Amino acid sequence: MYLKVRVIENRFVGHPSQKIYRLVLSGQLALKAKPGQFIHLRVAESHDPLLRRPLSIAGIDREQETITIYYRLMGKGTEALSQIRENDYISVIGPLGTSFTLAQKGEILLIAGGIGIFPLFSLLEAIDRTKVQVKLFWGGEHKLFLESAGLNYLQKLGIDYELATMDGSLGHKGLVTDLLQGYLEKRALNSNPALQSNRGLAPLSAAACGPKGMLQAVVNLCKQHEIPVEVSLEERMACGVGACLGCVCTVREEGGILRRKRVCKEGPIFAGEEVVWDDEI
């Protein structure tokens, strides 16, 4: 869809130093949007900044017909976006791209690095937690960041989570992948071959979003433990609809042949195993 939508809210959340904003948009988008998809937003009417900006859909409210976005101020695009006021209209293309597979039973591990938590919010909302057990690992710079980027929302949801910070100010001091690794190793130890049938009952899957390096580590861990994982990739985008070939990633097809896929069209959600990381080419 290509629409002008009304801005219901566009404001700063959390601690000012973390520069995180919540944007709530009204419109039919909400009826179509799926967790993991993104919208492509025009942040200004002038030619500078020129391009639209891709932002993940973090919340979908079909009743109110609203979607929620969280974004961090980075450069002039997000800066321009932050100037838009409530009740202004902005031009949106979307929802775009692929979505996360919704687990129907068993256990799902969610792994987020930094603002990679945002697309996972909409997945969290969509998962039927009466049937699927959710475990979330989230790493960030420090406590202040995690608090500003939605920690209390996680607490409200009442899901099971573990945190990591680079400076140790909250949770584990170190990488979020340390947490994942610890969890998977403990789980492997506990898994009694005699109980293998239980495994079948609770299929384990994972979904991750964050910096490329983290995603690569997550995919490797999941491979070791034979867990299917979906990753949400980011890449610089121009068109957002598959026309410019600006936003590709590399995938390996059967037979080991390398191919490009467009993050905006065949992604942003990819099966972890197909992605070929930059240092592997």
Place this chain on the structure above:
Amino acid sequence: MYLKVRVIENRFVGHPSQKIYRLVLSGQLALKAKPGQFIHLRVAESHDPLLRRPLSIAGIDREQETITIYYRLMGKGTEALSQIRENDYISVIGPLGTSFTLAQKGEILLIAGGIGIFPLFSLLEAIDRTKVQVKLFWGGEHKLFLESAGLNYLQKLGIDYELATMDGSLGHKGLVTDLLQGYLEKRALNSNPALQSNRGLAPLSAAACGPKGMLQAVVNLCKQHEIPVEVSLEERMACGVGACLGCVCTVREEGGILRRKRVCKEGPIFAGEEVVWDDEI
């Protein structure tokens, strides 16, 4: 001065179709500004539109320390300006350029074409009308324009004016220079050589602002009637301070030598007789 000044008012005046705005700015500018000068205003922080926009100072309130500008929406610069809200700060260079000579006695004729009325407002304010008799001629597209661009302000001031409109919807149907010509011819007829001494008592001068063609006609009429006239010129500007040589006009110096003068620095107010019009080169 190069300042960030606060916007006290920025709104639409008159009939919407006429797209005229009043902008009131707070700051020390007001202490220095003189009638005829202009400010050079940054209308947006982005690179598009890139350049500042020159706008005449239409009102100076030294007590409140404010200046008033009137502008008409033309293209993307004035469009961007119109989006600026009250209490925002904008970057201003000014006051810039030369100012009108303030008549101290006698009679002054003011001739305005279209939005050329705006700089004359500040001159009107500054003239001591207990000593100087003012007569204003103003021409515009139609009644709606004149009403939107400040007719009631003129009425409030209680000065003597004559109007012309292209469609005859108010005042004389035709050009403002028709009015001036009529006035000057009548005056010439009435001027009794016997009373020539009176002339000395009431020296006549003129000031004009408007499109180039109108100014040229005004200057010619004033030449015929030996009346010194000052004109306010407009030209596309980049720097506004005399550095880029973008905004020149041509003047004739003693000996008939042609020279360029910068409208932003040696102008915008020029002695009518020195200006060489485009079709005279």
Place this chain on the structure above:
Amino acid sequence: MTKSEQSTKQNKVCLETKLNGLTLRNPVLTASGTYGFGEEYAPYCSVAQLGAITVKGITPLPRLGNPVPRLAETPAGLLNAVGLENPGLEDFRKNYLPKLAALDTAVIVNISGFSLEDYALLAGTLDEASAEYGNCIKALEVNISCPNIQDGGMAFGTDPQSAEQVIALVRKNTKLPIIAKLTPNVTDITEIAKAVESGGANIISLINTLLGMSIDISTQRPVLANKFGGLSGPAIKPVALRMVYQVFEAVNIPLIGMGGISTWQDAVEFMLAGASAVSIGTANFVNPLAPLDVLHGLVDYCEQRGYKASRELVGLAH
């Protein structure tokens, strides 16, 4: 305005655009590399309303193109270094052409080579292929101007002799109308334009992108993996317009103008400068309806000024 009013409106101004062997229903096209293979924008903008679409540059063999980052935004501009990623001639013929043939618009295929043989092969094969699918290719656009590949491409477009040679060879291998696409990265664009005219081009399209770069001051490396990229978008419009104006005076074949067109006013400027048709590239990314906005604005402009046909505008600024 309702749709039917809109179409009545368009009927009042003749939009038919005859380009020396290529006839289009209107003069608004989309530019190669910015419109995929005609499907991507279909949900937003009906190709049936476009004069033509130009597909991404095709090379004899499939290409993965350059690594990412391939894009960098600049003030009013976009740098890209896609590096001619494309499925290659055979895959294009088998899997893309049938779909293109089904579109209700004229299709122009953009071709790029690394050697003279490449261009000959592309021209010959596509000529045949078009015939197979109901003559669905209306013209070949010969890209002698791609800045994002190491050899070939732009090199052909910066030297008049090579430019003429490439076009002459393509001419030998196809009966389709030939559009020669020029690079702006030259000292004298009129020289190259005259050369491709001599070589037998029916039409000239200009401009391709200006060679540029951007540096990331935090990593101290070029932003684009390919170092350099092609600059497009509103930033380059004044250069593009100047070149169209110059080439219009230098040759006798029609021009397709492009480079930074994002509004109907821009398009009118290009037509006044001498373009018989215009292509919309980067602007699609910002506004998927840009081609239609351009078309409707053009019609209004003609109507308001009493032109009966949009072609009357061509070259009026001279």
Place this chain on the structure above:
Amino acid sequence: MTKSEQSTKQNKVCLETKLNGLTLRNPVLTASGTYGFGEEYAPYCSVAQLGAITVKGITPLPRLGNPVPRLAETPAGLLNAVGLENPGLEDFRKNYLPKLAALDTAVIVNISGFSLEDYALLAGTLDEASAEYGNCIKALEVNISCPNIQDGGMAFGTDPQSAEQVIALVRKNTKLPIIAKLTPNVTDITEIAKAVESGGANIISLINTLLGMSIDISTQRPVLANKFGGLSGPAIKPVALRMVYQVFEAVNIPLIGMGGISTWQDAVEFMLAGASAVSIGTANFVNPLAPLDVLHGLVDYCEQRGYKASRELVGLAH
């Protein structure tokens, strides 16, 4: 931050800029034609803090320049066609040079000619004139790149042989350091750069403006009275940066980079690309403090990354 803190700060990073015979206190200059004769911006920006100012191009005889309109704004850019309006050599010598000599900054004089003799005359006369006024001219910038005049100017800058010839002739006529200013309107900037290096230039400055145009769709005429003009400002930055990067690899003399620099980040990009100094042009029109903002940002960048001297940045992106 108070002024004294600011100056302590600057002292921590060495800014001295040695350009093959021309030594400046810092690497931030203002570009010819955008800074008048050093007086116009004095109320807003202290020239004492600048590395140097470059004055408007001087020709042997006074010139009225082109008629108006001389300016047209474009997306993130500015077209100008001033046409080298200037007081001429004699008036410059008598009435401008004494005032320039009194400024507390290095003065670079930009010269433009229509023939080889013009350049010889300008170089010889200014060499003498500088000596008369306490050697106040620190370098001559030889403009072989002005797009706004009918003959000469840019023509010298688009052909390697002519470019070398002009510079060699200037070399013979002056002992002052020579800055050769290149036009970007060429197929291969490195060729011209090598030519002026052979000709004896001490320094290369680049880029001058890109040739462009704009058309008024209501009058259907070019906006500029001169038809074409030179495009400057942020729009051209990617092209300028690419050329600095290319020329840095092609020659062994230092470069002054310019073209669209409006922030300190832009300036850092140019230095990383290979510019030993940077010039601010069009950005002055938007922000008269742009040169100082650039300078302060550059100092902070160096400090935060532990560089002791700004010259350490030069060419790091290669």
